[in-house]
Amino acid sequence: MTKTLHHPGRRLGILSVDEGTTGTRAGVVQDSGAVTHLAYRTIAVDHPDEDSVEQDPMEIWSATLDVCREALAGARADGVEIVALALSTQRATAMLWDRRTGLPLVPACVWQDRRYARHLLGYEAEWDERLLARLGRPVGSRAPFHWAARQIAERPEVAEAYRAGTLVFGTVDTWLAWRFTGGAAHAVSASNAGSIGAYLLREHAWDREWIEQLGYPLELLPDLFADDDLGYGRTDPELLGVELPLAAVMGDQHAALIALGGLAAGQGMCMYGTGTFVDAATGRTPAMPIPGIAGVLAQPGWRQGDTTHFSLEAYCSTTGSALRWLCDDLGLFASPAEIGELAAGVGAGSGPREWFVPALAGIRTPEWRPEARAALGGLTLATTRADVARAVLDGIAHSVCDLIDGVAATMQAPFARLRVGGGVAGSDTLMRIQADLVGLPIERAADSATASLRGTAYLAGVREGLWSSLDEVVEAQPRGRIFEPTTTPDRRAAQRAAWRSVLAGYPA
Structure with a gap:
């Protein structure tokens, strides 16, 4: 890919988000590969009992929007032109919301949650060998699709949205992409899907047999996208004051692997x-x-x-x-x-x-x-x-x-x-x-705290033409x-x- 965006006198950057478990940060990754204009907000993590770990999806969204606006304001004041948005997120944290209102129906189930670990142990003898061969992972101690199925069965507000055809399921990347695009994108990126426990590695597809076994309705499955998929589209201009391509969406550890040269x-x-x-x-x-x-x-x-x-x-x-x-x-x-x-x-x-x-x-x-x-x-x-x-x-x-x-x-x-x-x-x-x-x-790493933020921006920047390859930008750091x-x-x-x-x- 040619570096189509390099022009004399222009300072270009990617607005990049790193939405972690305990906080959200945003920054501007400039065409040098360095990060400027960092902004950060903490996010609460709730422990209703010894096995449950939950978060408020709206707090995640509002904190993410706040840090994006703060980083953008700094970039504008400094004369940096933002050409795309990139997202890296905590993985396997599951959410359910209503398409009509855009509001979450229950707290998010965080990736550390183990409330169904004992139940899932019952699947190991029959399913572990099959899942290891297909998904690269066993049944494990958490299953976001099983959590969602239980919410539909046990929570009246979730069941009502399901009957009305307005229930939406996703992970944090799904939620943020859906929000940023005004509901246009309902998808999980490959690097996030791999952590949900139902992603066929070689086929880039959902393991529908296992998902059905967990009781999850197949018609609610999000689309599967590449991490730099064109299908995400563009951000709602009313949110950030500018319309940007959503050029990369990644799980946080995968983004860090890129930034740290893996x-x-x-x-x-x-x-x-x-x-x-x-x-x-x-x-x-x-x-x-x-x-x-x-x-x-x-x-x-x-x-x-x-x-x-x-x-x-x-x-x-x-x-x-x-x-x-x-x-x-x-x-x-x-x-x-x-x-x-x-x-x-x-x-x-x-x-x-x-x-x-x-x-x-x-x-x-x-x-x-x-x-x-x-x-x-x-x-x-x-x-x-x-x-x-x-x-x-x-x-x-x-x-x-x-x-x-x-x-x-x-x-x-x-x-x-x-x-x-x-x-x-x-x-x-x-x-x-x-x-x-x-x-x-x-x-x-010299800038280790921003590795996830930089890695997803590097993938977005290659797609948008800031760099010719990942190797080019990573090795320049x-x-x-x-x-x-x-x-x-x-x-x-x-x-x-x-x-x-x-x-x-x-x-x-």
Whole structure:
């Protein structure tokens, strides 16, 4: 593709959104690939009971609209011409709304929700093998289509909208695209669809047999789009004061994989946020899960036009959210920064003395334990707050190491490169611990906090002609700080063995 939009004297940019679980940010990704005019709003997350996690779809929409307007205002004042809108979103968070009013009918069911985990266990024996071969993932602990079917069956307002033919289902990307286009687009992008648990990897189609088994009405299925699909159309000009093509819509981790350079097979990234996700590109053929390696999922990395670029992923649901819980909910520490400062003064032993398992929403890897609980153990009268802080960061780093090991084993090859990003990756102490446990150099991206925002903008910019390819813009970005391993292989092996003993022995 030629760079049709490069003209002397014009400063061009993509208005890009990163709608995460706990907040929404927007910024302008200029033709240099850098981000300016950032705006951010927090979003509440509700926990009605120990298994349910919910959000208000209207709060997500209003916060997203606010940050877009703020970023646009900054761009206009600075003379930057916005040529497209790009969206990256949290994945597998499901919503139901009424087409007539445009209003949600129930709270959104967030991707961390486990209210139907026990019910879904009943499908594993019959369906896991089939789904692993077709979808690249097992039944799992959540199923947005099953959640929607239960809402239709149990909530009168949802049932009424279904009978009236006005019920709309989608994930966060569906909701925002529907809103931005004035209801013209009702679709899920490939990278978001892969996380719903009913996407046929090789066919770019819904697994209608499995969806029917979950009780979901097939006539309510959203369209399936590529991540840079022309079908999204243009934004309603009344919303932003300008009509823009909606040029890319991606799941947040997939967008981060692009921004952090995971473009060729074996190149990987780790994003530390609410949860921590490890992804690796596997090329144009899916690398399917391997029996005995739990929690590693095959998925579309992104679909560009008619071509799918596949990836593998493993994740821990509660890492950043575990830090927030320790600080905000329990009040054990003033901030995650304090945890890092305290932990920096405690040396690593050959194995954990105090230990922390951040399984606030179960364990996926190295073994599938959906009902596992978080635990802090090994405490004595000599334990200090600094020891606990070190145990917390060690527990996060070990959990992430489990993910990295699982993805590498599934690829049947080591990572060719590992770049990291996300807010939690800003802790130098955690990064040093992580490099030692992984045994590989880790490069923290120079602008790691905006990786998802940049990645979806890069895909949009290639479609709109700002760059000739993803490689062009990604490789032009500044390199980040590298953390080298400092421990010995024997010490690393002892620490990992001690961690496996903790997982095997603590009560789930």
